[in-house]
Amino acid sequence: AQKVTQAQTEISVVEKEDVTLDCVYETRDTTYYLFWYKQPPSGELVFLIRRNSFDEQNEISGRYSWNFQKSTSSFNFTITASQVVDSAVYFCALSKGYNDMRFGAGTRLTVKP
Amino acid sequence: EPEVTQTPSHQVTQMGQEVILRCVPISNHLYFYWYRQILGQKVEFLVSFYNNEISEKSEIFDDQFSVERPDGSNFTLKIRSTKLEDSAMYFCASSELYQETQYFGPGTRLLVL
Numbered sequence: 001a002q003k004v005t006q007a008q009t010e011i012s013v014v015e016k017e018d019v020t021l022d023c024v025y026e027t028r029d030t031t032y033y034l035f036w037y038k039q040p041p042s043g044e045l046v047f048l049i050r051r052n053s054f055d056e057q058n059e060i061s062g063r064y065s066w067n068f069q070k071s072t073s074s075f076n077f078t079i080t081a082s083q084v085v086d087s088a089v090y091f092c093a094l095s096k097g098y099n100d101m102r103f104g105a106g107t108r109l110t111v112k113p
Numbered sequence: 114e115p116e117v118t119q120t121p122s123h124q125v126t127q128m129g130q131e132v133i134l135r136c137v138p139i140s141n142h143l144y145f146y147w148y149r150q151i152l153g154q155k156v157e158f159l160v161s162f163y164n165n166e167i168s169e170k171s172e173i174f175d176d177q178f179s180v181e182r183p184d185g186s187n188f189t190l191k192i193r194s195t196k197l198e199d200s201a202m203y204f205c206a207s208s209e210l211y212q213e214t215q216y217f218g219p220g221t222r223l224l225v226l
Contacts, residue, residue: 035214037156038215041203041221043220044217044218044219044220045156045204045213045217045220046217047141047216047217064187083159087176091155091156093156100146100158100161100169100171101148101158101215102158103155103156103157103158104155105155106155107119
């Protein structure tokens with residue numbers, strides 16, 4: 001069964017703090033893809049990253065970084081020096097061999113000035 | 114930058130009425146998807162579409178739903194007889210190739226009264 005768990009329902013930080021959003025997934029497939037999407041208050045879904053199951057290299061993009069660990073089935077997302085504009089709901093998602101995507105419940109991040 | 118567009122942005126309808134939600138995927142994309150997000154809940158996969166036919170659908174996508182690509186650019190989701198529980202944000206997405214990243218439209222917020 002495919003499942004994505006985002007245990008943190010809500011996180012609140014003060015601007016400039018670092019914050020890590022957790023994502024744990026379950027799948028029996030050996031080939032799969034993991035994603036992070038951002039949903040700001042305006043409601044659209046903004047693609048952040050896609051990672052396939054064979055690539056465990058961590059990735060950094062500006063203030064964003066992702067830590068993929070197959071051994072713990074985790075794909076965590078860290079925002080360094082958070083800003084108010086980072087306030088949004090963040091979804092982790094899993095796509096298996098065919099083309100549907102399963103989303104986690106989302107983590108609502110609030111960054112206070 | 115190419116993007117997925119959706120119309121209308123908001124739609125209010127009476128229970129039992131038919132609604133058609135429209136999407137224009139990114140022009141060179143071949144795979145199309147519909148998702149829905151009930152207010153405050155996670156994003157749920159409805160259906161994927163390739164080569165003018167459904168390739169995958171979830172248990173949510175029952176007989177009251179249908180999808181169509183009526184011409185070379187539009188991709189539509191029809192709900193035949195809306196129910197109160199169909200009230201949600203409906204997202205269209207498209208991807209260039211199989212298992213490639215899905216890019217989401219801004220969504221259509223449907224309210225069934």
